[in-house]
Amino acid sequence: MKALWHIVDNNNIGSFLLAITVAVAGFLALSLLHRVVRSRLGTLAAGTAVKWDDLVVDVLGSTRNWTLAGVSLLLALSVSTCPRDSHAARHRR
Numbered sequence: 001m002k003a004l005w006h007i008v009d010n011n012n013i014g015s016f017l018l019a020i021t022v023a024v025a026g027f028l029a030l031s032l033l034h035r036v037v038r039s040r041l042g043t044l045a046a047g048t049a050v051k052w053d054d055l056v057v058d059v060l061g062s063t064r065n066w067t068l069a070g071v072s073l074l075l076a077l078s079v080s081t082c083p084r085d086s087h088a089a090r091h092r093r
Contacts, residue, residue, distance in 0.1 A: 019076040026072035034063060
């Protein structure tokens with residue numbers, strides 16, 4: 001049973017579950033924040049004559065869920081541990 005706790009490169013099940021939890025919670029938080037900011041800025045931009053705020057609302061409106069998923073995966077990777085070999089290989093140059 002102890003072998004199940006060390007899966008890949010000293011990352012155990014707990015660190016994988018933490019990374020998955022951070023990814024899912026990050027995606028849900030980013031998705032909610034995206035919707036709220038887009039609707040609030042859309043309301044504010046509709047009342048002004050300036051065009052750049054309409055551009056910001058259009059850019060936020062064209063942001064897709066896969067972009068938010070990518071950002072949440074980056075958040076999940078930030079809490080996971082890297083193997084020592086990759087750290088040494090990165091600084092060997």
